[in-house]
Amino acid sequence: MRTMNWQKYALAFIITAAIFGTAFYIAYRLDRARIADIRATQEAISIDILSTETQFDLLGRLDCSAISENPVLSDELNSLAERLSIAEQNLGADDADVIALKKQYSLLQIKDYLLMQEISTKCKNVKPVFVLYFYSNKGDCPSCSRAGEVLTYLRQTYPDLRIYSFDYHLDLSALHTLESLRRVNGEKLPAFVINDRMPIYGFKSLDEMRTLIPELKNLATSSTALLNP
Amino acid sequence: MELGTLAIDVCLFIALFFEVFxxxxxxxxxxxxxxxxxxxxxxxxxxxxxxxxxxxxLKSTIESLLQLEYPKEKLSIMIVDDGSKDNTRKISEELAKQYRQVEYVFKENGGKYTALNLAIERVQTDLIGCLDADSFVVKDALIEAVKKFESDPAVMAITPAMKVHKPTTILELMQSVEYTFGIFYKKMFDNLAALNVLPGPFSIYRKEVFQKIGLFRHAHNTEDMEIAFRMHAHGLKIVNAHTALVYTTVPTTLRSLIKQRTRWSQGFLQNSRDYSYMFFNPRFGHFGMFVLPFGFVAFFAGLFTAMYAAYHLIQATSMRALDMYLTQIPPHLSPVSNNLNWFYLNTTMTSFLILVTFSMTIVAIFLGSKIADSKITAKSLFSYFAFFGFIAPFWLARAAWGAALARESKWR
Incomplete structure (x- = not known):
């Protein structure tokens, strides 16, 4: 019988396990860093919104020219949705931090939506186009990801288009209120509320969305926006 | 965690354990x-x-043997023609006429192992070497091999360090890196006393090996692998003479490469079945505890990984095409800033593990090139990493299929 060096097996196993542990730890730390990054962005946006609200409260009026040039819904809030989606993919939709961030994000969107509605009433030069998009990632909405792609493309093409996306099943009372106010039926998702019109249900292609939002013709596209800053 | 990702992580653990070991x-x-x-x-x-x-x-192979730095009276060369239909006979007869060291024997076609056995039964020398007729030895290769036999009387057979002869095409360059990786792991198998094959190009045996364990067998067209298994079963020592260099020609077409590797892989599976009692048996040292089980697991892990990757690639591509068709979104690029931001990088545990496994493979290839004093070019490294992973699954799948049906693999 040959002599066996079992220590070699134990050592190789320990080193391999250590490599696995290190990879797991690095991945975990980076995921947490993502959460921190999202949280910091949300806080910054929160301050932006609060600042506009405070300005409104203090003066009882708005500087409409300033608002049209510097919309409240910043690019940061636009990219936040993508970042949140990445965090959701990596950490899972059930992760407590992800849920908390989604709630905060949804609240920020609702506040921004309400504020922009108020601004559009007061300022004649601001005519935003809103799309409230309700989706579900519980497996009951197979076409939601495609609907999200169409909206992402529209947002990239029309930077002034204000799209607010909400996870219909998110346990947030303010969101439930918005859903009932807009009479959104959660059994027919995806749902779109364009400006103040009645909800539209089911997947819509890019061309169909363009037909449903005729106001898009009045919005600048990203290329024209770049050419005419 | 998804079951498929978990299985990939298990495969990566096995691959990493192998490399760390x-x-x-x-x-x-x-x-x-x-x-x-x-x-x-x-x-x-x-x-x-x-x-x-x-x-x-053949002529170049024999000439390389004639140029070996070894006393002429101690070195004989026997060409055993296994029923060739081309000019092999004419060339061999001319060589035999020209050089006293060269002997030519013709026999009816019966397979490589029968040709080897015919020679073993005829010769009376202390050592018997085998050299495939498409390989060429370096002048001091035999001296280097003989030193191994001399340094340890228990050594019963030696394997050389094999390099690819003049690689030029992408396929040859890919194989040259693979052979360099092979130089590393074969030397490490030697350290573990667990070499698993005595390759056709320049393996040398003591004559007594065949007296103790018998002649070569058909062994599913991998007689060079089976003899190594049998030697381990009888406790006979095999060592690697990494300084004994031999150059071998490799398949130049994809078809012939897949055929060759299918034969090797299927031979491994079928010989493993014949010697299944050696698996996880400490009586056979690291050969039974490490080399055989890991070879077997690596075979199926490689196959699974390739199928998993292919499935996801096909699924993702078809979904993307369906999405584009249904959404009517024209092809466009994502904003560049997203691609550069760390936030959007794939930083899952699996991606880090793939990176570590990849890095360790590079280290092993580098060590292999140091051991055999060979140079690895960027082009050959690219050929290996870009193509090997796509080609190997074909022969793994064919070998698994052939072994399952007990179908005989083909030589050419």
Missing amino acids: LLIAFFERKPSTKTREMPKHFPSITMVVPCFNEEKT
């Missing part, structure tokens, strides 16, 4: 460098060159 073996005993020391005795040796339709390379 070999690196430990490397740092325990680093390969010695070549010395100018000569052996004290020169045992008699017959180099057997079995051939079947080898008119293109």
Whole structure:
């Protein structure tokens, strides 16, 4: 019988396990860093919104020219949705931090939506186009990801288009209120509320969305926006 | 975690364990460098060159043997023609006429192992070597091999360090990197006393090996693998002479490469079944505990990983096409800033593990090139990493299918 060096097996196993542990730890730390990054962005946006609200409260009026040039819904809030989606993919939709961030994000969107509605009433030069998009990632909405792609493309093409996306099943009372106010039926998702019109249900292609939002013709596209800053 | 991702992580754990184990073996005993020391005795040796339709390379192979730095009276060369239909006979007869060291024997076609056995039964020399008729030895290769036999009387067979002969095409360059990786892991298998194959190009045996364990067998067309398994079963020592260099020609077409590797892989599966009692049996040392089980698991892990990757690639591509069709979104690029931001990088545990496994493979290839003093070009490295992973699954799948149906693999 040959002599066996079992220590070699134990050592190789320990080193391999250590490599696995290190990879797991690095991945975990980076995921947490993502959460921190999202949280910091949300806080910054929160301050932006609060600042506009405070300005409104203090003066009882708005500087409409300033608002049209510097919309409240910043690019940061636009990219936040993508970042949140990445965090959701990596950490899972059930992760407590992800849920908390989604709630905060949804609240920020609702506040921004309400504020922009108020601004559009007061300022004649601001005519935003809103799309409230309700989706579900519980497996009951197979076409939601495609609907999200169409909206992402529209947002990239029309930077002034204000799209607010909400996870219909998110346990947030303010969101439930918005859903009932807009009479959104959660059994027919995806749902779109364009400006103040009645909800539209089911997947819509890019061309169909363009037909449903005729106001898009009045919005600048990203290329024209770049050419005419 | 998704079940498929979990299975991939298990495969990565196995691959990493394998590489870590070999690196430990490397740092325990680093390969010695070549010395100018000569052996004290020169045992008699017959180099057997079995051939079947080898008119293109036979002459060069024999000439490389004739140029070996070894006493002429101690070195005989026996060409065993296994029923060639081309000019092999004519070339061999001319060589036999021209050189006294060369003997030519013709026999009816019966397979490589029968050609080897015919020679073994005829020769009376201390050592018997085998050299495929498409391989070429370096001048001091035999001296280096003989030193191994001399340094340890228990050594019963030696394997060389194999390199690819003049690689030029992408396929040859890919194989040259694979052979360099092979130089590393074979040397480490040697450190573990667990070499699993005595390859056709330049393996040398003591004559008594065949008296103890018998002649070569058909062994599912992998007689060189089976003899190594049988030697381990009988406790006979095999070592790797990494300073004994041999160059071999490799398949130049994809079809012939897949056919060759299918034969090797299927032979491994079928020989593993024949010697299944050695698996996880400490009586056979690291060969039974490490090399055989890991070879077997690596086979199916490689197959699974390839199928998993192919499934996801096909699924993702078809979904993307369906999405584009349904959404009517024209092809466009994502904003560049997203691609550059760390936030959007894939930083899952699996991606880090793939990176570590990839890095360790590079280290192993680099060590292999150091051991055999060969150079690895960027082009050959690219050829290996870009294509090997796509081609290997074909022969793994064919071998698994062939073994399952007990279908005989083909030589050519």
